[in-house]
Amino acid sequence: MAKKKFDVSHIAKLARLSFTPTESKQIEKELSRILDYVEKISKVNVSGLEPTAQVTGMENVLREDVPRKERILESSEALKNAKEKERGLFRIQKIL
């Protein structure tokens, strides 16, 4: 595993978070230390092993494609916590 300097600004952009220059330095320090520690797993032999996605062993839990009344959340309920709503929709600012 190549030793990579943690690129805070790139990752922050992906995560939609902003950091001040001081915070940036701090988080880079912390995360580099954590990364150094977790990189230990490169030593583990995992040949022939599938990755674990979930531990129940279940597959494709399906149900009939029929609407169930008791599962319907009324839009008035769904909108209750929104700061801005209009005509039954969540309203946001312009994207571009």
Added chain:
Amino acid sequence: MKQAKSFPTEAPEGAGRTVEFCDLTLKQAIEGLSKKDFSPQELAQSCLGRIREREKDLNAFISVFEEKAVSGASKGNFPKPLLGVPYAAKDNISTKGFRTTAGSKILDDYIPPYDAMVIQRLSKAGGFLLGKTNLDEFAMGSSTENSAYGVTRNPHDLSRVPGGSSGGSAAVVATGEVIFALGSDTGGSVRQPASFCGVVGFKPTYGRVSRYGLIAMASSLDQIGPITKSVEDAELVYQIIAGHDPYDSTTVKIPKTNSDKINKDSKIGLPKEYFPKDVDADVKKAVLGAVSLLEKEGFKVEEVSLPTTAYCIPTYYLIVPSEVSSNLARYDGVRYGPRILGNIFLETLYKTRTAGFGNEAKRRIMLGTFALSSGYYEAYYLKAAKVRTKISQEFASVFEKVDFLITPTAPTPAFKIGEKQDPLSMYLSDIFTIPSSLAGLPAISIPCGDVRGLPIGLQIIGPKFSDERVLSFAKIYEKLK
């Protein structure tokens, strides 16, 4: 030196009850309610009295439903089996019409439009929700110091942490503010605070208890579990909340069984990697003392090995932040939560998230985003997911030789508030609980003594879906203590 609190298994006899109603176990409370020794209102009032007395020192609750307690409890007629017993739920469990914050500013004013399935089931069973407890933000932490709503203090020593992330739930049970509580456990968050606060904490097999309504942290590990005063109480709550739920497709259809008879030929395994040289000597002594009690009862004990144990923490701290980074992407100020406006949506998004998340949440989001990012995904996340398979396989092969594993729950008793400033040192304190979480196994922490006046717990781990056997076996130890 304060002795760790232990709860009587028999109600005291005699005229003039000296035990407060709020100090009863769940079993005793149900007996009292069904015999009409007291009413649900009196029980709720007793809990509220304890809350008024102790909350200023503890800060274990984020919300206490005092009005609900007064009006609701007086409606009388609560169904069986819980008959109106008051309980608390960790504030990452959705409660319809009642504020649910997940310990975070970003959900400061969120009021869920639905009840989590566990809340629905407890309500149908007669449980009375008295309040929501404090937690590390989004369940990320091992001390309840990461909450946006202040630190919770350990009832046994106010200068110490109650553990985390379900520190609030453990503290309210330990101090008698409620009869039982619900926590959630991803890497030890029910078991470790139970150990630090001297109460019982049970994490069911992944898939046993519905996560519908649990504010997600790491979807492939999260489980809701009971925090109680006795194993019998934990068993009762587990039986109510566990079971397949069509609203959560990760719940299993494997039926629950009633208390299993534990046969005397059951073998106990002590994994040598859980008793290293640097574990607190008094902790080791307390746990091994418990094991010898069981040996005297006739159980066989043998040493086993889980060689990949040293890689569990690194595996966990790659998988969990990855899942976290995905689960926390929904917090954008659009559908719920406070919002800091910028000039355009993207600015609002950055500002809202940056202001709303605490430091540990940001750390894990960043770590997870990195581990899943292009160029790093294979070496970090995918590799960790394969190591996780190896860890599961090791447990499975050990359980071909023994029936239960016994380990310490945590390497130390409760540490001081502010003691662990370095994130990595905080992560290392979950060393004994993380492995069974990665493998999805049932595990319980039960008090086994105290170390220099502070409670300490031992952990019993069982094979997948052996929840009822783990509870039965834990009951046996509890009776021997």
